[in-house]
Amino acid sequence: MPDQGQARPTSPRNFSEPEIDVLLSLVDEHMPIGQERWKLVEHFYEERASENRWCARDWRVLKRKYERSPHQLARAPAKPTNPSWISRAKAIETEIRVRAELEYELRKGEQTSKLEQLQPYTFLLAILGLGVYVLYTKSRRG
Structure with missing residues (x-):
């Protein structure tokens, strides 16, 4: 039985809100595209998990949670009751x-x-350019 001041580790199946927040921060920071980057996310997640007494999780579990989270509510209309991390995960996915x-x-x-040699403003211009291109193609169709 844990002391009253200590939190119990969460179930290995469920992610708590702080765990999701840490996962999204790590994904945002490391932009994992391949397996090696996901293993890096796993490494830093394990450090935070041990500090906070969370369950350690494999990189595949972290990747699956990240990939499924925004898509779970993507089909449903946006509601004010949807967790805020859903929109954050969608924004990170777009950036990746x-x-x-x-x-x-x-x-x-x-x-x-x-990619690392690009100036930060070049990356932003690429994102803006992509948005302009999408708007242009949509306006030509309609």
Whole structure:
């Protein structure tokens, strides 16, 4: 029986709100596209889990939780009762996709260029450019 001042570890099945917040922060920071990056997220998550007495989780479990969370409510209409982390996860996912596409284009076009060499404003311009392109194509169809 734990002391009154100590929190009990959460069930390995369920993620608590603080665990989800840490997971989203780590995904936002490391932008995991491949398995190696997810293993890095797992490493930092385990550090936080041991500090907070949470259950340790495999990188596959973390990835599955992250990938399923925004999509669980994507089909349902937006409601004010939806958790705030859902919209945060969607925004992070959009950023990861744009970054992956940009990295792919750089590898395809110039083998010497790397995404890390881009200035931060270049990345933002790429995101804005993608948004303008989407709006342009939608306006031409309708």
